[in-house]
Amino acid sequence: MLLLAVAIVVFIVVYQKKAHAMQVNLQQQELEHQQAMLGLVVASQETERERIAQDLHDEIGGALAAAQLIINQLRSNAASPQAQEMAQQASQIVGETVQNMRHIVRDISPAMLVRFGFRRAVTMLATRLEATGxxxxxxxxxxxxxxxxxxxxxxxxxxxxxxxxxxxxxxxxxxxxxxxxxxxxxxxxxxxxxxxxxxxxxxxxxxxxxxxxxxxxxxxxxxxxxxxxxxxxxxxxxxxxxxxxxxxxxxxxxx
CATH class of the missing domain: 3.30.565.10 (Histidine kinase-like ATPase, C-terminal domain)
Incomplete structure (x- = not known):
């Protein structure tokens, strides 16, 4: 009877250890799965950022450049000072929009990091903040x-x-x-x-x-x-x- 009792106790202890090990293993697998899924989501976000940045540069950038050329032509042919002033204001607005678009493209695209390196890219972020005081x-x-x-x-x-x-x-x-x-x-x-x-x-x-x-x-x-x-x-x-x-x-x- 004593040997049987000892055997049962040993069996229970071994079983509990195995059950605990299996539980830890399952939790680790779940964590790794969640980590992998999160990595895929973030990678997908970066891919989408790059696509949007490219679209902004190609489509919106091209349209703004064309608008700037037309405005410059209108300003050159303007018959009155008022028309020239309006063309100048429109040209300034387009120019500011182009600069804003470039900032957006730079922010959402990883190209700056790849081109300049981490430290310089971070320094450029800091420079923009310092420009605000x-x-x-x-x-x-x-x-x-x-x-x-x-x-x-x-x-x-x-x-x-x-x-x-x-x-x-x-x-x-x-x-x-x-x-x-x-x-x-x-x-x-x-x-x-x-x-x-x-x-x-x-x-x-x-x-x-x-x-x-x-x-x-x-x-x-x-x-x-x-x-x-x-x-x-x-x-x-x-x-x-x-x-x-x-x-x-x-x-x-x-x-």
Missing amino acids: MLVHLQVDASVETWEVSAQLALYRIVQEFFANTLKHAQAHHLTLDITTVAGVLKLRMSDDGRGFALQPEGQGKSTGMGLAGIRARARVLNADLNLTSAPGQGTQAVLIMVTAADAVPVGALG
Whole structure:
């Protein structure tokens, strides 16, 4: 009887261990599936961005260029000062529209990142913010540019979205971006001194409508830990930590 009881206990323990291992394996498979699906969604978004950028450049850009030529011809043949002034104003409007379209194409297309590299692309984003009077401090580790382009693009979109949110909503005077790599672990920290907001749980409230959903999605694609903090009157901060090497130290050891 004693041997039978021991055998039953051993069987139960072994069964529980196997059941737990199977559950962990299923959870890991589900996580990998979700990660793969999310990666496909983000890749599809980038493909669509590139298509839209190309359409804007080819179709709208071509139409605006033609309109500018016609306006210039009208201005040259204008019989009165009033007509010349109207043609000049129309030409200015078209010129401003062309510049705005170029900004849009540059923002939504990854071509700038591929052409100039991650650090210069981020610097160009910062320059646009500084043109509004905001002070921007950048420190970007050069090792980022050794990554696969897809990973650089995901990180670039995170930075781009945070910068856009700061410009549109924060009413900030200062913005800081710091990207460092230590012992195979990348740490990105972005912060502004803006008005902040009441950060709500993921999937709830207007905070996800301010572009944070896109930041979170791309952080998941990178398999990175992301911590967003904000409060009214206290600015906003995003800290992203990601393992970039197989021999990296544990994330928790970085503090």
